[in-house]
Amino acid sequence: MHPNHTPAGRHRDGSPRPLHLRRPLQMAAHSPSRLLRHGQSGICRSCGHRLDIYPRPDQPPIALHPAELTAAHVPESCRWHLSGGIAYPHSDGSAWCRIPHTVLCPRRTPACRPGPYIEAIRRQLAVCSRRMIDTGAFAPAPPPSGHLAVGMKEPDRPVVQLLLCRYLAERPLRDLRCVAQTRHGHRCPHPVLAPTGPAGTWRLLPAQLPCDQLALPAALMAVYDLGHLPYAEQLRWRAQRCPAHAGTPGEADLALAGWQPFDPLLNATHIRTHPPARRHGRG
Structure with a gap:
């Protein structure tokens, strides 16, 4: 008799075994913070949606919307593209581009003039934010208090x-x-x-x-x-x-x-x- 061996992709009872794909993450040797690429993401404190943080050449990092958008529907001043993990403030000539999260955040006023395509995305994000607030999954941060006067609290950005x-x-x-x-x-x-x-x-x-x-x-x-x-x-x-x-x-x-x-x-x-x-x- 030959013993029955359980296939590698299944449990002993024959049920499928979930396969967890491993993502190889590298750490830049010249990085002073030793920050992994997987860690450069966060949640907007104003709307609760995810944002990806990318470094810029000679400037502070920028928070971009995690999904690519059609470049033809995005104003030229709001188009960004990635090259080697660095964000650049213009299009790379392709049909897709990235956009700053501040343009799509429903609690912020966009710096550029958004078209119908951008306004539709902002409305969708606003509905999702309201749903998260109503269910208690997200609590928005209070709005900035403006200039500080004598006797008031500390600045929002000291x-x-x-x-x-x-x-x-x-x-x-x-x-x-x-x-x-x-x-x-x-x-x-x-x-x-x-x-x-x-x-x-x-x-x-x-x-x-x-x-x-x-x-x-x-x-x-x-x-x-x-x-x-x-x-x-x-x-x-x-x-x-x-x-x-x-x-x-x-x-x-x-x-x-x-x-x-x-x-x-x-x-x-x-x-x-x-x-x-x-x-x-x-x-």
Whole structure:
């Protein structure tokens, strides 16, 4: 008698065995954050839809809609294409293109004039967002509060000074989340602003750094200064990691650090002339 062998594609009872395809992910050796390609995606805090984050040449990363659209129905100023994992702000001559998520987000006003094709997609995304909000699957972030006055809360995008440079944060300091990967493969839920660690100080500093060559008006702006902290602590903030992951630089990140080099001319709308009433401390 010959034993009956179970086929490799089925269980012992004969039911089909699901095949899980493995995706080979590579890590760029020159990447300072050691970010995997699989980790460069996220969820829009305004509408709850998925977006893909791609680097740009000499500019901060951009969030693109995950699906390709017909290039003929997309305005030329909104067409993007990918080449070698880099996003470029024009079409590559094909019939398809990518589009920034800010153009399709139903809670944002598009920078370009959308046509009927874009408006139809925006309406579909708005219906999906409303369905997710009604079912409790998504809670939208509150809208920006505008300019900061004396006695009000901290800016939605504060200016932070560390390592002798100034950066524009992507969100309030208390909402900055660690980008490191945990042992279970998820993003670390801990904040960068440690409740028990050293904190920065809100200060009124000149809008122009001493190393800047462009002459600007001698105006003061509210800056969250971390320059007095130890060098290792400033590196932790620059890498956007919590204290638990500060000593593990070899581990991969699951998101990009949300820092943008601050330019007093390009980012003039984020300049605040008064610091928050309650300074950021350990709370």
